[in-house]
Amino acid sequence: MKTHEIEIQKFKAAANNIHGQVLFKIDARVASRAPVDGIEPSSVLVMTEQNARVLMALLKTQIAEFDSKKPKSRHGRHG
Incomplete structure (x- = not known):
């Protein structure tokens, strides 16, 4: 697995799709x-x-x- 550091510069937009996912446009x-030795590789x-x-506001x-x-x-409801 490749690991990365992803640094958010700016959130541009957020939207939902028909698959129940939230999509963010970002810079x-x-x-x-x-990976750090002895630690599970993670981005x-x-x-x-x-x-x-x-x-938080977008979410x-x-x-x-x-x-x-x-x-x-x-x-x-009682009817």
């Missing part, structure tokens, strides 16, 4: 990363606090969009 710096996602806050919006497309529950 990022991607660099190869050597690392790096971002500033400001970009983390933007990510909240996209999750709300997913929820709005789900059928409304009828539990608890």
